[in-house]
Amino acid sequence: MSKNTPVAIEYQNVHKRFGGANCNAVDGVDLSINEGEFITILGSSGSGKTTLLKMTNRLLDPDSGNIVLFGENIRDVSPVQVRRRIGYVIQQVGLMPHMTVAQNIAIVPKLLRWDKKRIDSRVNELTALVGLEPSEFLIRYPAQLSGGQQQRIGLARALAVDPKIMLLDEPFGAIDAINRLNLQDELKRIHGGLKKTFLFVTHDINEALKLGTRVIVMNEGKVCQFDTPRNIVKNPADGFVESLIHSCREQEKFWEGLI
Amino acid sequence: MQEIWANIIRYFDNNMDAYFAMLRQHIGISLRVLIISTIIGLSTGILCVIFKKQQKWIITLFQTLRIIPSLAILVLSIRFLGIGMGPAIAALTFLAIPPILMNTVAGLEKVSLFVLETAKGMGMTPLQVWLKVRLPLAFPMILAGIKTATVEIVASATIAALIGAGGLGQIIFQGLSTRQTELLLIGGISVAIMSLGAVLPLNLLDRFLQRYRNI
Amino acid sequence: MELLQFAQRNYSLLLRALSEHIQMVLISLILSILLAGLLTIVAMFFKRIGTLITHLFSIVYSVPSIALFALMIPMLGIGRNTAITVLVLYNQFILLRNFITGLNEVDPAIVEAATGMGMTRTQLIFKVRVPLSLKPIFVGMRLALISTIAVAVIAAFIGAGGIGLLVTIGLETGNNNRVLWGVILSAVLGIVVNATLVFIEKKIN
Numbered sequence: 001m002s003k004n005t006p007v008a009i010e011y012q013n014v015h016k017r018f019g020g021a022n023c024n025a026v027d028g029v030d031l032s033i034n035e036g037e038f039i040t041i042l043g044s045s046g047s048g049k050t051t052l053l054k055m056t057n058r059l060l061d062p063d064s065g066n067i068v069l070f071g072e073n074i075r076d077v078s079p080v081q082v083r084r085r086i087g088y089v090i091q092q093v094g095l096m097p098h099m100t101v102a103q104n105i106a107i108v109p110k111l112l113r114w115d116k117k118r119i120d121s122r123v124n125e126l127t128a129l130v131g132l133e134p135s136e137f138l139i140r141y142p143a144q145l146s147g148g149q150q151q152r153i154g155l156a157r158a159l160a161v162d163p164k165i166m167l168l169d170e171p172f173g174a175i176d177a178i179n180r181l182n183l184q185d186e187l188k189r190i191h192g193g194l195k196k197t198f199l200f201v202t203h204d205i206n207e208a209l210k211l212g213t214r215v216i217v218m219n220e221g222k223v224c225q226f227d228t229p230r231n232i233v234k235n236p237a238d239g240f241v242e243s244l245i246h247s248c249r250e251q252e253k254f255w256e257g258l259i
Numbered sequence: 260m261q262e263i264w265a266n267i268i269r270y271f272d273n274n275m276d277a278y279f280a281m282l283r284q285h286i287g288i289s290l291r292v293l294i295i296s297t298i299i300g301l302s303t304g305i306l307c308v309i310f311k312k313q314q315k316w317i318i319t320l321f322q323t324l325r326i327i328p329s330l331a332i333l334v335l336s337i338r339f340l341g342i343g344m345g346p347a348i349a350a351l352t353f354l355a356i357p358p359i360l361m362n363t364v365a366g367l368e369k370v371s372l373f374v375l376e377t378a379k380g381m382g383m384t385p386l387q388v389w390l391k392v393r394l395p396l397a398f399p400m401i402l403a404g405i406k407t408a409t410v411e412i413v414a415s416a417t418i419a420a421l422i423g424a425g426g427l428g429q430i431i432f433q434g435l436s437t438r439q440t441e442l443l444l445i446g447g448i449s450v451a452i453m454s455l456g457a458v459l460p461l462n463l464l465d466r467f468l469q470r471y472r473n474i
Numbered sequence: 475m476e477l478l479q480f481a482q483r484n485y486s487l488l489l490r491a492l493s494e495h496i497q498m499v500l501i502s503l504i505l506s507i508l509l510a511g512l513l514t515i516v517a518m519f520f521k522r523i524g525t526l527i528t529h530l531f532s533i534v535y536s537v538p539s540i541a542l543f544a545l546m547i548p549m550l551g552i553g554r555n556t557a558i559t560v561l562v563l564y565n566q567f568i569l570l571r572n573f574i575t576g577l578n579e580v581d582p583a584i585v586e587a588a589t590g591m592g593m594t595r596t597q598l599i600f601k602v603r604v605p606l607s608l609k610p611i612f613v614g615m616r617l618a619l620i621s622t623i624a625v626a627v628i629a630a631f632i633g634a635g636g637i638g639l640l641v642t643i644g645l646e647t648g649n650n651n652r653v654l655w656g657v658i659l660s661a662v663l664g665i666v667v668n669a670t671l672v673f674i675e676k677k678i679n
Contacts, residue, residue, distance in 0.1 A: 059380055084382030094377030098395050098471050108381050141471040157381075167380075178458075263548070285640050326664040328624035331657040334641055367618040414538030418628065421645065431544045435631055440548045446545035465629070 006070065008165060008197040009033040009056065009189040014065035016051055017051075025051045026062070027221035034215075035164070038191050038198045040212030042205060042244070043204050048221040049201045053167050056199065057086045069165065084108060087158030087166040091173040093150045095142040095157070101127070105157045112161060126156040131186055148179040155187070159194075168200045172207070184211060205248050209233070266441035278430075278445075285426035285453065288419070289412050292348055296355035296412070297405055303356070304363025304401075318364065321357040329354050329415050337422050347416075347424030354415050355408040362404025366397030399469050406461045413454040427453070480651035488640070492659055495636035498554060498629070499622045502561035506618060510569035517574055518599050528570050535567035539625045543632045557634035561625055565618040572614025576607035609679070616671040620664055627660045637654060637663070 005040035010033070016026040026048040031037055045051040054060040055067060058079040067074050074082050095104050104125050111118045128132040130152040142150055151171055158166060168187075172180045188211060191198050201210050208215050209229040217224040217232065217240070236242040271278065307314040324332075333350050340346035354413025370393050378392045379385075427449050434442030496541060517524025534542070542560050550556040580603050588602045604611075632640025637660045644652030 059376065068418075080384050081383050082382075083380055086376060088380035090371035090373060090377060090380075091311065092371075094371070094373040096378070096396075097390060100471075107378075111382060126370060143471065154377075238388065311643055326620055326624075326668050327661040328627040330627045330638065330641060330663060331660045334645070335654055335657050338650070356551075404648060410536050410538070414540065416539050417540050428540065431540060432631075434544060435547075443544040443547050447541040450541035451545070454536050454541070455533065 005034045007032050007068075008037070008070060009199070010068040012066040012068065014052070014055065014062045014067060016048075016055060016062050018061065024048075024221045026039075026055070027080040029065075029223055030227060031216065031223065032073055033197060033199070035197055036195050038188070038200065038211060038213045039216060040200045040214075041207055041218060042202060042208035043218035044203055047218040049216075049218050050169055052218070053169055053199060053201050056165075056167055057088055078079065079235040083112065084161065085163055085165070087160075088162040089151075089154050089158045089166070089168045089171045093142075093154040095153060095200075097142050099141075100138065101140050101142070101145070101153050104142070104153060104170075105160055107157065108160045122160065123156075126159055127153075129190060130156045130161070131155075131243070148175050151175060151183065152186075155252060157192070159190075163196070163243040165197045165199065168198065170201055170203065173202075173204075175227065180207075186213065205244055214255045230259045263440050263444065266439070267445060270441055270445060281425060281427050281429055281451065282453075284424075285413075285416055285428075285450075288348060288351070288424055288426060289409075289453075289457070290415050292351040292355055292412050292416070293405070293409060295348070296352045296408055297359055298405070299352070300356045300408070301363050301401065304360045304367065307360070307364050308367045314364065318361065321359040321360055324351055324353070325361075329411070330418060333415060333419055333422055342423040342443070344424060347419045347422055350422070351412055351415050351419060351424075355412050358407035358411065359401070359404040362400045362407075363397065364438025366400025366404075367393060369400065370396045399465060402461060402465050402468070406458055406465070409457045409461065410454055413450065417450050477651055477654060481655065484652075484655075488655055488659065491635070491637050491640050491656070492663070495623075495626060495638075495659075495663070498561075498626050498636055499619070500628070502558045502565065502622050503615070503619055505558065506562045506565035506569060506622075507615065510566055510573060513566070513570060514573040515599070516579065517570070518603075519595070524574060528567070528574065531563070531567040531570060534563050538562065539628050540631065543629065548633060552633040554629075554634045556632055557626065557629035561622050561630070564625060565622060568618045568621060569614050570612050571608075572617070575609030576614070577583060577603045579610070580606045580650060588616060609675070612671075612675060612678070616668065616675070619671070620668050623660070623664050623667065627656075 009031075011029045011031045014022055014026055014029045017024045027220055029048075029052060041049040053061060054099065055062050056069075056074075058074060061075075069082075069085075095101075095217065096107070101105075105123045105126055106119050108120060114122075123138065124134045127137060132149065132152055137145075137149070137153075142153070145153065154171070158168075171182050171187075171220075184207060187200075200208075200211060202211075209232070214226060214228050215232055216226045217237075219240045224239050225232055227237075232241060233245060237244055303317070307317055332354055333347075336346050336350035336353070340349055374392060374396070375388060378388045383391065416424060416426050417428035417431065420426055420432055427446055430442050430446030431450070433439070434446055513527055514524075517527060525608070539560065542563070546556050547561055550559060564656040577599070584602060584606065585598065588598055593601065626634070626636055627641070630636055630642045637656050640652050640656030640659070644650070644654075644656060
C-alpha cells in the first residue's frame with residue numbers, strides 16, 4: 001500500500017465482553033485498514049470475528065477502545081448515521097420477504113429520500129452489476145429466488161447508496177460449492193471496480209486467502225496475525241495459524257492422493 | 260313451507276323499519292367494538308413484545324379469558340356493569356381483545372431476527388424498523404386475529420341482546436320464546452349473512468397482502 | 475355467602491346441570507372426532523375434496539352459534555339432539571384444520587424415505603403420517619373440546635339443558651344466584667379441562 005492511501009478503518013485497543021461471559025469476545029484489537037483493501041477476517045466460531053464486524057457499524061458497541069472510520073470516531077456519530085454509510089451483508093441475507101427485489105434494493109435510497117428517477121436507475125444498475133437481468137428479476141419477491149440469487153440481491157442492496165465500506169458476514173456460508181466459487185469471483189470483480197474497503201468474515205481458510213488482499217486471523221478474541229495471504233502461509237505468526245495452514249495442507253495431500 | 264314464506268313476507272310488511280333499526284344497531288355495535296378492541300389488542304400486543312417480562316402473565320390472563328364461555332362473560336357483565344349499550348360494548352370488547360392480542364404477539368415474534376438485524380444494519384431507526392418491517396410482516400397474522408375477533412363480535416353481539424344491546428339477536432330470542440319459525444329464520448339468516456359478509460372482505464385483504472408468500 | 479347457601483340448598487340441581495353438560499359435550503366430541511377422522515381420510519386421498527370440505531366447514535364455523543341453532547330448529551325441532559348436531563358441525567372446521575395440516579406437515583424427507591421403502595399410500599398415512607402428527611391431532615381435539623363446552627352453554631336456549639339452563643332460567647326468573655352458578659360452573663369447567671389437557675400434552679412430549 002502506498003503511503004498516500006487514507007486509513008479507512010482503525011480499531012484502537014477494542015474490547016468487548018458479553019454479559020454472563022467470563023472472557024472477552026474481542027480482546028484488545030488494534031488494527032488499521034487502508035481504503036480500497038479487501039480484508040478477510042478468518043476464525044472459527046467464537047473467535048470474535050463477527051463481534052468485531054458488528055461493532056464497526058455499531059450493531060454492537062465496544063466496552064472500551066475506539067473505532068475510527070476515515071478519521072471520525074464512530075462513538076460521536078449516531079448508530080443510524082453510521083449504518084447508512086456502511087453496506088452490510090449477512091449469511092441469512094435478510095431480504096424483506098414482503099418487498100420485491102426492486103423495493104429491497106431501494107430501501108436505503110428511500111430512507112435517504114432520493115428522487116424516484118435516481119432510485120430506479122440505481123436499482124437497474126446494481127442488479128446488472130451483481131449479474132442478474134433487471135427486467136426479469138426486479139418484480140420478483142425473495143421467495144421466488146434461489147439462495148445464490150438472494151445473496152446477489154443482498155449484495156446489490158448493501159451497495160445501493162455507494163458506501164465506502166462494506167461489511168460482509170459469511171455471505172456465502174449457506175451457498176453450494178460451485179455457486180460459491182462464482183460468487184467469490186464476482187465479488188472480487190465488484191471490489192476491483194469500485195475501490196471500496198471490504199471487510200469479509202469467513203471461517204473458510206480457502207475463501208479467506210483467495211479473496212483477501214490482507215487477512216486477519218482471529219482466535220479467542222485476539223488477532224493472531226494480520227498480513228497478506230502469502231506472508232501468512234510463509235511465516236505463520238503462532239501455533240494457531242500454523243495449525244490452520246497445516247489442516248489445509250493435509251486436505252491438499254488427500255486430494256493429491258486421489259489423483 | 261308456503262306458510263312460513265308467507266309469514267316472513269308478512270313480518271317484513273309490518274316490521275320493515277324495526278328490522279332495519281335492529282340491523283343498524285347490530286352493525287353499529289359490532290363496528291364500534293371491533294375498532295376499540297383492535298386498538299387495545301394491537302397496542303397491548305406491541306407493548307407485550309417490547310416489555311417481555313410482563314408478557315407471560317398478560318398472555319396467560321387473556322388465554323384463560325378466551326376459554327371462559329362467552330355467555331358467562333356477557334352475563335357476568337350485567338352484574339358488574341349493568342344493562343344497556345355501554346355495558347354490552349365493554350363486555351364484547353373484553354371478548355374480542357384476546358384473539359387480536361395473541362395474534363399480534365405471535366405475528367411480531369415470528370418475524371425473522373435476521374430480517375430485523377439487516378433492517379437495523381441498513382440504518383433504519385428503531386421506529387422505521389417497526390413501521391416498515393416488523394408490523395408489515397406481522398400484519399397477516401394480526402389480520403387473522405381481527406378476523407377471529409370479528410366472528411366472535413358478531414356472534415356475541417347477537418347474544419348481547421339479552422343484556423340490552425339490541426340488534427338482530429332480539430329477533431332470534433323472540434322467535435325462541437314464541438316458537439315462531441319465521442322469526443328464527445329471519446334472525447338466523449340475517450346474522451349468518453352479516454358474519455360471513457364481515458369475514459369476506461378481510462379474507463380478500465388477506466389474500467392481497469400475502470401475495471408475496473406463495474407465487 | 476349467599477352463593478354458598480344456594481349451592482348447599484340446590485346442589486343436586488347444580489350437579490345435574492353439570493352432568494347433563496358433560497354428557498352433551500362428550501357425545502358431541504366423540505361424534506365430531508369420528509366424522510372428522512373419516513373426512514380427513516377422504517381428504518388425504520382426494521386433495522380437492524379435502525379443500526372443498528374445509529372451505530365449506532370454515533363457512534359454517536363463521537356462522538354465529540346462536541344463529542345456527544335458530545336455523546336448525548325449523549328442520550330438527552328443539553332439544554339436545556339439535557344441539558349435538560350443531561356442535562358436531564361446528565367442530566368439523568377446528569378438527570379438520572388441525573388434522574389435515576398436521577398430517578400434511580410431516581417432514582417430507584420421512585415421507586420420501588417411507589415411500590422409497592415401498593409403503594403404499596394407505597400404509598404411509600397410518601404408519602407414518604398419523605403417528606408423527608399425534609401432537610396437532612391432540613391439540614385439535616383439545617380446542618374442539620373447549621369450544622364445545624362454551625357453545626353447549628348457549629344450547630340451553632334451544633332446550634338442550636346443561637349449565638346454560640341455570641343461566642337462562644336464572645335470567646328469566648331474576649334469580650341471581652342461579653345465573654352466577656351457571657357462570658362459575660361453565661368457566662371452571664372450561665379452565666379445568668383445558669389445564670388438564672395442556673398438562674397431558676406436555677407430559678406426552
